[in-house]
Amino acid sequence: MDRIFNFSAGPSMLPLEVLEEAARDMTNYKGSGMSVMEMSHRSKVYDDIIKEAEKDLRELMDIPENYKVLFLQGGASTQFSAVPLNLMVNGKADYIVSGQFSKKAFSEAKKYGDAKCIASSEASNYTEVPVISKDDIRPDADYLHICFNNTIYGTKFSYVPETGDIPLVCDMSSCILSEPVDVKKYGLIYAGAQKNMAPAGLTVVIVREDLIGKASPQIPVMLDYKIMADNDSMYNTPPCYAIYVAGLVYKWIKKIGGLKGMEEINKKKASILYDYLDSSDFYKSCAKKEFRSMMNVTFVTGNEELDKKFCSEAAAAGFVNLKGHRSVGGMRASIYNAMPIEGVEKLVEFMDNFAKNNK
Numbered sequence: 001m002d003r004i005f006n007f008s009a010g011p012s013m014l015p016l017e018v019l020e021e022a023a024r025d026m027t028n029y030k031g032s033g034m035s036v037m038e039m040s041h042r043s044k045v046y047d048d049i050i051k052e053a054e055k056d057l058r059e060l061m062d063i064p065e066n067y068k069v070l071f072l073q074g075g076a077s078t079q080f081s082a083v084p085l086n087l088m089v090n091g092k093a094d095y096i097v098s099g100q101f102s103k104k105a106f107s108e109a110k111k112y113g114d115a116k117c118i119a120s121s122e123a124s125n126y127t128e129v130p131v132i133s134k135d136d137i138r139p140d141a142d143y144l145h146i147c148f149n150n151t152i153y154g155t156k157f158s159y160v161p162e163t164g165d166i167p168l169v170c171d172m173s174s175c176i177l178s179e180p181v182d183v184k185k186y187g188l189i190y191a192g193a194q195k196n197m198a199p200a201g202l203t204v205v206i207v208r209e210d211l212i213g214k215a216s217p218q219i220p221v222m223l224d225y226k227i228m229a230d231n232d233s234m235y236n237t238p239p240c241y242a243i244y245v246a247g248l249v250y251k252w253i254k255k256i257g258g259l260k261g262m263e264e265i266n267k268k269k270a271s272i273l274y275d276y277l278d279s280s281d282f283y284k285s286c287a288k289k290e291f292r293s294m295m296n297v298t299f300v301t302g303n304e305e306l307d308k309k310f311c312s313e314a315a316a317a318g319f320v321n322l323k324g325h326r327s328v329g330g331m332r333a334s335i336y337n338a339m340p341i342e343g344v345e346k347l348v349e350f351m352d353n354f355a356k357n358n359k
């Protein structure tokens with residue numbers, strides 16, 4: 001079978017070029033006589049791989065010198081605990097709940113101190129993102145936590161909350177590297193890699209230096225940003241192969257024009273799909289217009305049986321993983337960086353035929 005168009009929300013598509021390069025070097029990485037999977041993380045050859053990956057990520061995101069880049073394990077979900085354990089130094093943190101992941105992050109933070117949900121869009125089924133102002137944040141909060149792109153609902157922040165001196169902490173798992181980001185506006189950014197960066201197993205944390213080193217001594221060593229930073233993400237064995245693939249993905253993005261170039265392509269893909277949805281009376285887009293995600297496009301026909309039929313016929317035609325998250329139903333097309341424009345064009349063609357045949 002040929003490669004198909006995979007609209008999975010994560011783990012998701014990787015650029016074909018990246019997979020082909022990894023395949024070429026699979027059994028003998030650049031004359032080392034071994035696979036990247038087999039080499040010591042302390043070896044010179046691997047050291048070059050991780051250093052180069054960090055350098056390229058810093059360049060792509062224009063990460064200032066006073067931020068550490070950490071390559072960790074445990075997924076974004078581990079950060080739901082690591083963030084409060086490291087940053088809740090005065091025992092207070094504010095959260096915006098804009099979907100399931102931010103709700104989970106908030107629930108976890110409550111175990112460690114006075115976590116407060118200052119705004120939620122749960123009442124509108126997360127079809128929008130709460131808009132807040134600085135006055136909504138408690139002045140003595142240790143940080144404000146947000147989830148920028150809500151993978152399950154297909155929404156994203158249309159703005160970056162103004163927080164003054166209060167560090168802004170952001171889960172960017174499903175939108176990192178999809179468009180330029182002003183890192184300086186954030187105290188900490190984290191992302192599980194399996195949506196837009198690499199295979200599962202790697203979590204990237206970008207954290208301002210002055211925020212680390214204040215955790216209580218009971219913090220589990222593997223969650224302590226200070227330990228990880230002081231050891232260049234090598235306190236123990238890092239997720240070596242995932243970091244290697246992330247490095248290849250960073251080079252691929254650099255080649256197509258960095259985050260500006262990536263954004264241009266992503267905007268184009270999203271508008272092809274949303275323009276079609278807006279022009280159709282058969283499908284309905286779920287997210288409120290001003291909060292539409294560029295990465296996860298959610299839609300329904302309004303008839304659950306028809307949604308099911310859509311997903312199975314789409315899969316048979318080579319468009320897989322279009323079923324919406326089990327908690328919301330309907331359809332979701334995840335069109336991350338690696339999804340080619342052609343995949344979205346062909347999907348729209350399929351959607352249009354399906355609509356005509358099922359009116």
Ligand SMILES: *Cc1c(COP(=O)(O)O)cnc(C)c1O
Nearest residue numbers: 075076077101151171173174192
């Ligand atoms: C997928 C996802 C998570 C969970 O990531 P894991 O790496 O599976 O823990 C958290 N937040 C967002 C926004 C996600 O998309």
